[in-house]
Amino acid sequence: MKKNILEISSFSNEKLKYISGLKEKKNREKSGTFFIEGFREIQRAQISGKVKFEYILTCPDCYLGENEEDLVSSIDAKTILVPKQIFEKISYRDRPDGLIATAELPDFSLSSKTKLSDDPILVIEGVEKPGNLGTILRTAEGAGFHKVFVADPRLDLFNPNVIRSSTGTLFTLDVFQSDIKELYPILKNAGYKTFAVTPEAKSLHWDADLKGKVALVFGSEQYGLSEYARSQSDQYISLPMKGVADSLNLAMSAGILMYEVLRQKSQIDN
Amino acid sequence: MKKNILEISSFSNEKLKYISGLKEKKNREKSGTFFIEGFREIQRAQISGKVKFEYILTCPDCYLGENEEDLVSSIDAKTILVPKQIFEKISYRDRPDGLIATAELPDFSLSSKTKLSDDPILVIEGVEKPGNLGTILRTAEGAGFHKVFVADPRLDLFNPNVIRSSTGTLFTLDVFQSDIKELYPILKNAGYKTFAVTPEAKSLHWDADLKGKVALVFGSEQYGLSEYARSQSDQYISLPMKGVADSLNLAMSAGILMYEVLRQKSQIDN
Structure with missing residues (x-):
């Protein structure tokens, strides 16, 4: 998937403020979106098919592995590239791995469609x-x-x-x-x-x-x-x-x- | 055990600065003492017989139970009474329970005296x-x-x-x-x-x-x-x-x- 990539290098940018703000519950409630950080977490959110992504924030200088670019290009979301010092400010972790996404809050409520198998x-x-x-x-x-x-x-x-x-x-x-x-x-x-x-x-x-x-x-x-x-x-x-x-x-x-x-x-x- | 109780109401007091500082490793290494917070933790340190206490910092307004005073009076340490807002500054917890102690670092090193029983x-x-x-x-x-x-x-x-x-x-x-x-x-x-x-x-x-x-x-x-x-x-x-x-x-x-x-x-x- 080819994408347009937006580069942002100022923390006062409104999009970055919005993304960073999603670490707090009140902002998630207001926007109906949430914050997912980390390669494994974003990958699993994607595999699940339950998550509709919005933005993916990347910082190649922070990558810890080799599959980050493949993951980013496989996700249907607006890509934003930020420098390390900004990524670290938005990150929730001690050792950020260069990937943060935002997505719509999925519906985890119980419904009449909830089927139980025989599993524990x-x-x-x-x-x-x-x-x-x-x-x-x-x-x-x-x-x-x-x-x-x-x-x-x-x-x-x-x-x-x-x-x-x-x-x-x-x-x-x-x-x-x-x-x-x-x-x-x-x-x-x-x-x-x-x-x-x-x-x-x-x-x-x-x-x-x-x-x-x-x-x-x-x-x-x-x-x-x-x-x-x-x-x-x-x-x-x-x-x-x-x-x-x-x-x-x-x-x-x-x-x-x-x-x-x-x-x-x-x-x-x- | 009857005790003299020292009341301190200023955070800039040297004793309080010392106690609070023991949350950091470099200060523990310098002084050879450490910081124990909480009723249960201090009680277990005392029961173990391995810990030589130094100070016990108390804030009766923060107590959550009824046995705090008995514990304090059973411990051989200098007692310091502080108001709530100071205790909360020194505390390591979200919900402090009014007791912090300092004690000498015990020796947990392996020695020729270490006896193994048949237990796992x-x-x-x-x-x-x-x-x-x-x-x-x-x-x-x-x-x-x-x-x-x-x-x-x-x-x-x-x-x-x-x-x-x-x-x-x-x-x-x-x-x-x-x-x-x-x-x-x-x-x-x-x-x-x-x-x-x-x-x-x-x-x-x-x-x-x-x-x-x-x-x-x-x-x-x-x-x-x-x-x-x-x-x-x-x-x-x-x-x-x-x-x-x-x-x-x-x-x-x-x-x-x-x-x-x-x-x-x-x-x-x-």
Whole structure:
């Protein structure tokens, strides 16, 4: 694809101010667009087919690999070339890799079209920390959890920290944002068994039968699970804690549980 | 313990400047002391018996619980009382809880006195990110890994982010800092089998026999394991990766592996 490339060398340029501003939620809400930084993240956003790009900001002096130009030319977006010192100002990272894109906010809401297969499902309720959600998504991708439901989040899914710590799996996975009260009936109707993960539970996770149509449900870092999720779940499970602490970091708990589901599943598959 | 309490209400006070300065490595190196923030972290540092306190900075208006005064009075340190706006300036956190201490840097070096029991061991080589190391320590405590060897780290163990994300388990666990070349002979002499965890390995972690005297060895976020660790390890293992990514976050990998060791161990114990 041949493109016209716009060169901008002043940070006070309105387009650059607009792009940089998308790191903040209020600006994303106003414009209906968002900010994606990094080769891997932009590539995964593109592969997903869910993202309609707007601008791609490039700084060849910052490139860390060799495939950046190919990625840029494969994306249907207005290309802007900026010098290193300007790119670093707009970047969200310590070590920028020379690529930032903007795109329209995709629609991740739950709809009647949302189809559930028989695969295990992850539900994260009320999550507060973008880094935790991103790490959970990255781990879900590794563990073969294709669908992640983010219920009643206390953060914006398109926070740059979510995208970054997810390494772009926010786009490649099927991520849905919903109300918890809307989600449980859908899971139940589809024959899923819901496992609420909470430190007070007496059953250890590895003693539970996590094969088949399993939905793991995790609450927020500070407040845990909602009363609704507690009352509507089929079973409570917890991770064994051998020390004085009563719980692990949320992302860690979710990762350990997802890999236990994968382990149990692999025993049937073999 | 009755104490004299010093009240300071100016941020330009030399003692406060000194305490605040300990968030930076160069100042810790100069003074041989470090900065511990938070009720839980200070409490665990005290319980460990490894930390000799110097100052404890308190701001009762910031307390989040009811046991802060008991903790303060149980610690042998000079107490300084400061108003909220000053405490918030010195604090490292978004939501400070009114307690900051300083203490002498403890000696975590490996020595001929380091005794190994039969428990599983974690080795983290060349770690770069304080948040990762802290999360690993917190998870190690949960998984019953009492000894963690931090080999050739690319960070300072007493970085406030390590302490914070470890929730103080940096003190309650047996954490040792060493050269990787000094550590392997000790592990081998004690009869440990070393498992190098690396994405290229063909054996999946859950197929390996992780019972008994097992040492899990992880490399750095960016560079992986050193040539030395690769060549000296008894076995290579990896986590199954079901998506397009080839690895998980370091802390996540370590947590999942430690809980698999704990699971396999629990099958013998029962």
